[in-house]
Amino acid sequence: MNYDFHKIEKKWQTEWENANIFKRTEDSSKPKYYLLEMFPYPSGKLHMGHVRNYAIGDVIARYKTMNGYNVLHPMGWDAFGLPAENAAIQNKTHPSVWTTTNIEHMRDQLKEMGLSYDWDREITTCHTDYYKWTQWMFLQFYKQGLAYKKKSKVNWCPSCQTVLANEQVVDGACERCDSHVVKKELAQWFFKITEYADRLLEDIEKLDGWPDKVKTMQQNWIGRSEGAAIDFTIDGFEEKITVFTTRPDTIFGVSYIVLSPEHPLVDMLTENTEYYEAAMDFRKKVEALDEITRTSDETEKEGIFIGRYARNPLNNKKVPILIANYVLMDYGTGAVMGVPAHDQRDFEFAQKYDMPIIPVIKPKDDSFDIDNLKEAYVDEGIMINSGQFDGMNSAKGIDAIISYMEDKGCGRRNVNYKLRDWLISRQRYWGAPIPIIYCDECGIVPVPEEDLPVLLPTDIEFRDRGQNLLANCESFVNTTCPKCGRSAKREVDTMDTFVCSSFYFLRFTDPNNEEHVADFDNAKYWMPVDQYIGGVEHAILHLLYSRFFTKVLYDIGVSPVDEPFKNLLTQGMVLKDGIKMSKSKGNVVSPEEIMKEYGSDTARLFILFAAPPERDLEWSDQGVEGCYRFLNRVWRLVVDLKDAYDNVEDRKDSQLSPQDKKLRYNIHNTIRRITIDIEERFNFNTAISAIMELVNAMYSYKDEVAKEDYTNWVLVEALDTLMLMLAPFAPHMAEELWHMTGHKGSIHDQKWPTYDKAALVKDEIEIAVQVNGKVRDRLTVPTNATKDEVEEAVFTLDKIVNEIEGKTVVKTIVVPKRLVNIVVK
RNA sequence: GCCGGAGUGGCGGAACAGGCAGACGCACAGGACUUAAAAUCCUGCGGUUUUUAAUAAAACCGUACCGGUUCGAUUCCGGUCUCCGGCACCA
Numbered sequence: 022m023n024y025d026f027h028k029i030e031k032k033w034q035t036e037w038e039n040a041n042i043f044k045r046t047e048d049s050s051k052p053k054y055y056l057l058e059m060f061p062y063p064s065g066k067l068h069m070g071h072v073r074n075y076a077i078g079d080v081i082a083r084y085k086t087m088n089g090y091n092v093l094h095p096m097g098w099d100a101f102g103l104p105a106e107n108a109a110i111q112n113k114t115h116p117s118v119w120t121t122t123n124i125e126h127m128r129d130q131l132k133e134m135g136l137s138y139d140w141d142r143e144i145t146t147c148h149t150d151y152y153k154w155t156q157w158m159f160l161q162f163y164k165q166g167l168a169y170k171k172k173s174k175v176n177w178c179p180s181c182q183t184v185l186a187n188e189q190v191v192d193g194a195c196e197r198c199d200s201h202v203v204k205k206e207l208a209q210w211f212f213k214i215t216e217y218a219d220r221l222l223e224d225i226e227k228l229d230g231w232p233d234k235v236k237t238m239q240q241n242w243i244g245r246s247e248g249a250a251i252d253f254t255i256d257g258f259e260e261k262i263t264v265f266t267t268r269p270d271t272i273f274g275v276s277y278i279v280l281s282p283e284h285p286l287v288d289m290l291t292e293n294t295e296y297y298e299a300a301m302d303f304r305k306k307v308e309a310l311d312e313i314t315r316t317s318d319e320t321e322k323e324g325i326f327i328g329r330y331a332r333n334p335l336n337n338k339k340v341p342i343l344i345a346n347y348v349l350m351d352y353g354t355g356a357v358m359g360v361p362a363h364d365q366r367d368f369e370f371a372q373k374y375d376m377p378i379i380p381v382i383k384p385k386d387d388s389f390d391i392d393n394l395k396e397a398y399v400d401e402g403i404m405i406n407s408g409q410f411d412g413m414n415s416a417k418g419i420d421a422i423i424s425y426m427e428d429k430g431c432g433r434r435n436v437n438y439k440l441r442d443w444l445i446s447r448q449r450y451w452g453a454p455i456p457i458i459y460c461d462e463c464g465i466v467p468v469p470e471e472d473l474p475v476l477l478p479t480d481i482e483f484r485d486r487g488q489n490l491l492a493n494c495e496s497f498v499n500t501t502c503p504k505c506g507r508s509a510k511r512e513v514d515t516m517d518t519f520v521c522s523s524f525y526f527l528r529f530t531d532p533n534n535e536e537h538v539a540d541f542d543n544a545k546y547w548m549p550v551d552q553y554i555g556g557v558e559h560a561i562l563h564l565l566y567s568r569f570f571t572k573v574l575y576d577i578g579v580s581p582v583d584e585p586f587k588n589l590l591t592q593g594m595v596l597k598d599g600i601k602m603s604k605s606k607g608n609v610v611s612p613e614e615i616m617k618e619y620g621s622d623t624a625r626l627f628i629l630f631a632a633p634p635e636r637d638l639e640w641s642d643q644g645v646e647g648c649y650r651f652l653n654r655v656w657r658l659v660v661d662l663k664d665a666y667d668n669v670e671d672r673k674d675s676q677l678s679p680q681d682k683k684l685r686y687n688i689h690n691t692i693r694r695i696t697i698d699i700e701e702r703f704n705f706n707t708a709i710s711a712i713m714e715l716v717n718a719m720y721s722y723k724d725e726v727a728k729e730d731y732t733n734w735v736l737v738e739a740l741d742t743l744m745l746m747l748a749p750f751a752p753h754m755a756e757e758l759w760h761m762t763g764h765k766g767s768i769h770d771q772k773w774p775t776y777d778k779a780a781l782v783k784d785e786i787e788i789a790v791q792v793n794g795k796v797r798d799r800l801t802v803p804t805n806a807t808k809d810e811v812e813e814a815v816f817t818l819d820k821i822v823n824e825i826e827g828k829t830v831v832k833t834i835v836v837p838k839r840l841v842n843i844v845v846k
Numbered sequence: 847g848c849c850g851g852a853g854u855g856g857c858g859g860a861a862c863a864g865g866c867a868g869a870c871g872c873a874c875a876g877g878a879c880u881u882a883a884a885a886u887c888c889u890g891c892g893g894u895u896u897u898u899a900a901u902a903a904a905a906c907c908g909u910a911c912c913g914g915u916u917c918g919a920u921u922c923c924g925g926u927c928u929c930c931g932g933c934a935c936c937a
Contacts, residue, residue, distance in 0.1 A: 023885090234850060234851070234932080237849065237850060237932080237933095238849095238850085238932055241932070242932095242933085244936065246936070265936095265937065267937070268937080315935090317935075318847080318934070320935075322935075347935045348935085349935080349936070349937090353936070353937060357937045358937080359937095360937095365935095366935055369935095437936075437937090438936095439936060557931080560932080630858090630859095630870085630871070631858060631871090643857095643871095643872055643873070646872085651871080654886095706858090706860085706870085706871095707859090707860065707861095707870080709870080710860075710869065710870035710871070712870095714870065720887090724888090787866090788866085791917085791918075793917075793918085794917065795918095796866055799866080831917080834918080839865050840865055840866065840918090842865080842917055842918060843917090
């Protein structure tokens with residue numbers, strides 16, 4: 022008979038909910054632990070990735086609770102977003118209806134999993150009492166000069182009919198729908214994340230508890246490079262061309278200047294000349310290229326001369342000005358100096374167009390002929406052909422030349438970032454409206470804080486996609502100016518949903534506060550998040566934005582911390598047949614069905630047992646079956662042995678049998694192992710196998726010892742330990758067994774077991790005996806045997822005597838409690 | 847191209863401050879129970895070879911590949927290959 026998980030799981034879920042045992046309040050008498058899993062988008066159903074994420078979190082939450090922490094473990098919904106709007110158009114309903122239905126269903130599923138959330142803190146980002154704060158955030162950013170509107174070429178997804186942030190464009194395609202992203206010139210709202218670039222970069226160092234992988238990804242994304250901005254004058258013009266370079270030490274090697282075809286100076290420099298038409302044709306050609314081709318280094322470098330010359334500010338040398346496809350307008354200044362001898366791209370370009378290659382740095386050891394380069398020499402060396410700087414080490418030359426230029430006023434130290442400002446406008450209905458009003462008289466006017474929230478209108482007809490529904494809603498658009506009272510129009514764009522998720526962790530510390538996003542004292546008690554868990558796909562987007570928000574909020578005194586997440590665990594994907602589960606691949610396993618067939622304790626146990634959390638996990642139906650078998654095995658064991666509780670005092674004073682001692686050793690060794698596995702490494706797979714081993718040991722005891730010889734208190738110790746250690750992994754079964762064996766109170770309020778060192782002391786220990794590093798025999802010795810005693814014993818073994826016969830013993834290495842290695846010749 | 851991570855039985859995975867490779871689970875095989883099956887329980891389970899009638903026993907090879915350090919290497923060092931992830935004409 023298998024245990025009735027349906028009944029048991031339902032029963033305890035109801036009991037826990039009624040007793041509200043997972044509700045948490047601020048309690049200064051206990052150490053706090055804030056555990057957070059990335060909240061889901063309410064797509065409709067949980068998938069295995071969610072199950073994994075939340076199962077991992079729940080083990081940690083319950084474990085920390087048992088260890089005396091006041092654990093904040095909240096859950097919510099990242100509920101704005103395009104799928105709701107598309108579904109609404111398709112089904113002719115309102116996105117809020119679709120979203121609400123999905124949330125209800127998914128909340129039920131989470132409850133079915135038996136997760137220890139404090140549901141009183143539930144957050145839903147599309148509710149007015151939440152998005153009021155999203156809008157409030159915008160206003161604070163605006164006040165700080167961190168939100169601004171700018172007309173620029175932006176990424177436009179023709180399928181989603183909206184603009185996207187740089188971070189949301191993956192290989193030239195929309196990260197959500199994979200459509201080809203095009204460039205469009207639009208006026209859009211941005212958050213000035215670049216102003217925080219340096220701090221976001223520097224503080225990565227503080228993130229000890231983050232995986233290096235994620236930190237490196239953020240570093241690359243921010244992409245800081247140090248160098249100089251250098252002004253080149255243009256013959257016959259007042260204007261100057263400013264280039265950015267990381268190698269000012271090579272300035273004497275400049276043989277041409279290249280502008281991006283889109284560079285604004287190009288128009289002026291070619292106007293009314295024979296070069297104008299060619300330049301414009303070239304620009305069009307380059308603009309027609311999509312982002313991937315344009316920025317791929319396989320694309321052939323092409324350029325044309327535009328008829329003008331610039332002057333090298335250091336030696337006044339006259340160099341031609343070109344435009345070329347490999348210079349990008351949105352990095353640096355959109356202009357570069359061409360130094361073919363010391364830059365590989367410039368080298369290729371110069372060879373193609375027959376430009377002079379002027380070496381200005383030679384290798385220290387003169388290892389090759391610098392005047393006949395086969396490729397650019399990019400390493401440091403000794404400066405040559407560089408006037409007064411000749412003979413200087415090129416690394417030093419960088420500083421020397423910058424100082425020289427700063428004195429002369431033709432150049433300066435400069436730092437560039439790959440990071441762009443965060444485009445937050447979206448031309449969609451289902452998002453938080455940007456709280457801005459446009460007045461003919463007063464211009465751009467922010468909505469006063471007391472007027473928040475700017476409500477999303479509900480009288481919208483959901484027809485075709487492809488139009489901004491808010492723009493067509495007159496009751497929304499038409500308003501009055503808060504400054505002058507005249508009629509005015511509202512901003513019709515909404516905010517990127519990543520804005521909503523950039524501060525939700527702060528809101529969880531005080532989710533129902535109507536006056537503040539969170540009471541400072543509450544935030545101070547809980548923040549930062551001690552452990553954050555989610556998929557690595559958010560390594561840049563969400564995690565970088567959240568860090569940015571936290572820093573801004575810290576600066577204005579709203580957040581008590583300047584980094585939100587102390588420790589980060591990035592879980593691996595759930596695979597089936599070696600590939601990611603996806604509808605299109607048809608390899609999806611539904612959590613719903615698994616829980617129905619085996620129960621959520623089994624589902625959780627399997628997903629934790631199959632692989633360590635950071636690694637990808639291969640789904641196996643047979644593996645699930647195995648975990649189910651294991652839980653049944655535990656059930657039967659406890660049922661069989663529970664009589665031990667009736668007479669615990671029995672034999673308490675008598676000597677323990679060898680079997681008793683062995684079992685006690687196993688109990689306490691298991692506690693030791695599991696505690697390390699959870700505490701130090703989150704290796705739940707090995708933690709679970711340790712529990713399995715304890716169960717096997719208990720079965721052996723049952724097998725080897727006659728019932729009348731049972732030592733009940735040892736059995737009870739084993740059973741209690743087993744149940745307590747199982748509690749974070751299989752919470753329902755553990756709770757049921759806990760009560761079945763006569764305990765009072767929830768097992769989830771109990772203390773995590775500690776191990777008894779005395780029980781881990783063994784009288785004897787088996788060691789390996791090696792000859793020249795090969796195991797030849799084994800020997801059981803007293804644990805406290807000295808090295809000499811062990812060494813002596815080893816040479817009495819027949820096998821060893823045979824093995825070393827006729828050979829000379831060079832030396833003998835004794836590793837206490839492990840092995841002896843005899844080296845012979 | 848650059849920067850990370852990984853490569854261990856039929857499979858998922860253990861063991862790395864250098865110390866008995868393959869814990870635990872799955873699959874498979876054999877046995878017990880059963881009229882039978884399922885479930886359950888017990889046993890075996892990296893490869894090759896040799897000895898033995900058989901039960902068994904022994905030797906050698908094995909942690910992607912090549913080399914090094916060491917009494918001893920899955921673990922450390924150098925090089926190569928493959929896979930995965932990120933960045934990529936960033937001046």
